Amino acid sequence: MDSPFIEPGEWDKRLKLAGFTGCDSVNLDYEAPYTYQANIVAKPALQEQDPQKITLLRGSKPHALISEVEDVLRERGIQFEQCTWGQELPADQDIISFMDLGEKPLLQDINEEDLARLLEVIESLDQSTILWLTPAAQIHPIDPHAAQILGMVRTIRQELALSFATLELEHTATGAASAVVDVITKIQQSRDNISAELEPDMEYAWSDGRLNVSRFHWVEVDKALSGTTKEAETKALTIGTPGLLQTLHWTNQTLGVPAPDEVHIKMTAVGLNFKDVMVAMGIINGDIEKNPSSSFGLEGIGYVTRLGSEVTNVAVGDRIMSMGCESAGMATLIKRPASLCIKIPDQISDEEAATMPIVYVTVLMFLVEKWKLEKGQSILIHSAAGGNSIFSFHSKQYDCTCADVSRRWHLRN
Numbered sequence: 001m002d003s004p005f006i007e008p009g010e011w012d013k014r015l016k017l018a019g020f021t022g023c024d025s026v027n028l029d030y031e032a033p034y035t036y037q038a039n040i041v042a043k044p045a046l047q048e049q050d051p052q053k054i055t056l057l058r059g060s061k062p063h064a065l066i067s068e069v070e071d072v073l074r075e076r077g078i079q080f081e082q083c084t085w086g087q088e089l090p091a092d093q094d095i096i097s098f099m100d101l102g103e104k105p106l107l108q109d110i111n112e113e114d115l116a117r118l119l120e121v122i123e124s125l126d127q128s129t130i131l132w133l134t135p136a137a138q139i140h141p142i143d144p145h146a147a148q149i150l151g152m153v154r155t156i157r158q159e160l161a162l163s164f165a166t167l168e169l170e171h172t173a174t175g176a177a178s179a180v181v182d183v184i185t186k187i188q189q190s191r192d193n194i195s196a197e198l199e200p201d202m203e204y205a206w207s208d209g210r211l212n213v214s215r216f217h218w219v220e221v222d223k224a225l226s227g228t229t230k231e232a233e234t235k236a237l238t239i240g241t242p243g244l245l246q247t248l249h250w251t252n253q254t255l256g257v258p259a260p261d262e263v264h265i266k267m268t269a270v271g272l273n274f275k276d277v278m279v280a281m282g283i284i285n286g287d288i289e290k291n292p293s294s295s296f297g298l299e300g301i302g303y304v305t306r307l308g309s310e311v312t313n314v315a316v317g318d319r320i321m322s323m324g325c326e327s328a329g330m331a332t333l334i335k336r337p338a339s340l341c342i343k344i345p346d347q348i349s350d351e352e353a354a355t356m357p358i359v360y361v362t363v364l365m366f367l368v369e370k371w372k373l374e375k376g377q378s379i380l381i382h383s384a385a386g387g388n389s390i391f392s393f394h395s396k397q398y399d400c401t402c403a404d405v406s407r408r409w410h411l412r413n
Contacts, residue, residue, distance in 0.1 A: 011040065021045045053079040054184065055090055057097040057121075057130075065133075066098055068177035076181065086117055092127050096184055100134040100149060101172065107148040122156060122164070129163040129191060131184045136170045139207040150203070157202060163191060168205040179206040236328035237296050243282030255327060255335050260310040263338050265322060269354035270300035270330050297329020299357040301350055304341075311338040319344050323357035 012022040025041040054073065056066055066082070073080045083089055085099060099106045106114060121130070137147035146168070153164050167183050169176050183204050190200030205212045232252030240247030258264055276296050278284045301321045304314050314320055322341040327334045344353045367373040 011038075015040075015042050016045070019045055052188065053081065053090075053093050055093045055095045056080055056082045057085065057089070057095050057099060058082060059085050059099055059102050061102065063098045063101045063172070065101060065172040065176060065180075069096065069180050072177045072181045076185075078181070078185075085114075089121065089124050091124075094128050094184060094188065095121075095125075095130040096180060097121075097130060097132045100132065100146065101169075105134065105143070105145045105148060107152065108145040122160075122162065125162045125164065129165065129184070129187055131165045131167055131180070131187065133167050133169060133180065136168045136205065136207065138168060139205045139212065140170060153202075163187070163202075165202040166204065168207075170205075170207045175209055176206060179211055182211065234327075234331045234333035236331035238328070239280055239295065241282075242279065242285070245280060248280065253328065253331070255333060258306055258308045258335055260308040261337055261339065262308045262326070262335050263304050263311055263314060263341060264306035265302040265320065265334050265336060265341070266305050267300050267302040267329075267332060267334060269302075269350040270297050271355040271358065273298050273358055276330075295328065297331065297334075298325060299323040299354065300329050300334075301344060301353045302334070305333070308338065313338055314341050314343065321353045321357055323361065 011026065015022055020042040021044070023040055023042055027039040028035050029037040056069065058066055062082075070080060081090070089095065106118065110118075132149055132153065134149050135141075135143055135146040137144075137150055141147070150166060153166055156162055156164050165183070165187055167180060169179070187200055187202075201213045203214050233255050234253050235250045236253050237248060238251050239245075240249065255264060275284070275298065279295050299322070301319065304316050304318045304320060307314075307316060320341045321344050322334075322336040324336045324340045326336055340357075367379070373379065
């Protein structure tokens with residue numbers, strides 16, 4: 001409000017004359033008498049109104065619940081009147097419909113005449129609320145036809161913005177009449193509360209002696225999905241699109257029964273090789289098209305959990321190092337040929353053992369199979385930080401050294 005300074009006492013008077021309750025809160029831009037702007041919070045004054053008269057809409061044969069609802073309305077001082085289906089409805093009166101509590105719901109095999117009357121009722125809801133009573137459709141339902149009105153009413157509320165509510169009744173015995181009056185009263189109060197931040201509830205179900213309303217309960221998608229899926233044997237690291245590291249993700253996989261010469265291993269540490277990086281960056285395909293699950297993790301260590309029928313070199317519970325690509329190595333559980341598994345000495349840690357197999361096999365293949373290294377020869381190793389080291393031989397030396405980033409081992413003849 002931009003104006004010359006007004007005494008605080010005048011704010012309440014002027015707001016009340018304008019139809020507000022007064023001044024609830026004031027924030028001045030500067031102290032008096034230098035105030036130029038005042039931010040005022042005020043609420044409209046609501047006049048107490050007598051309860052609105054309610055129309056009870058019934059079919060040609062009145063339902064027994066009508067008389068019980070009338071008794072509750074009398075007790076609460078609410079005026080009412082009955083109106084038979086097909087008669088002209090009183091203007092601007094809220095309606096409680098008993099039409100679906102007869103032999104069958106109104107929309108079940110509805111004829112042209114009843115459909116026209118229903119459309120007339122909907123057109124009359126300009127300033128009024130209608131509460132449509134129906135048998136149970138969502139909680140302990142019996143007749144699926146009772147749910148037809150729910151779909152129609154939801155569409156009406158969405159497209160026409162009308163105050164059209166539904167109340168499902170599990171039965172019409174003791175307590176049902178009070179529930180009906182409670183709901184129509186609640187809707188009237190919510191509609192008249194212009195300061196309410198949320199729209200009033202329009203779907204109710206009376207079940208087990210309680211009124212229920214629809215509510216959304218926010219649940220994380222991952223938790224919701226995990227609750228409906230079977231627990232996987234293993235979770236493995238895979239990449240959705242090679243070259244896009246943000247597509248790395250964990251997936252559930254199955255291993256099945258180990259082959260006669262295979263073992264299952266519960267992994268505790270996995271070595272990260274340059275090939276894994278190359279596959280993730282999309283530089284090499286790593287057989288992703290043929291077997292995406294075997295792309296990452298060529299070596300690692302873990303504990304044997306299951307044996308094939310012909311395995312004799314390791315036993316369940318052994319801490320072993322392994323290599324291969326029969327299944328993803330970067331996983332919680334893997335399978336490997338027992339011939340590619342070896343027990344780990346106690347003095348070697350998990351982290352050290354997880355990086356040994358690939359480098360050692362690379363070196364042994366070069367030294368033994370390719371160069372056939374013999375006693376009396378020497379070798380100079382360049383760029384020895386990985387498995388693709390560069391070797392140069394020299395003569396008359398009896399020691400051969402293999403190095404990685406953290407340790408140096410000596411191979412002696």
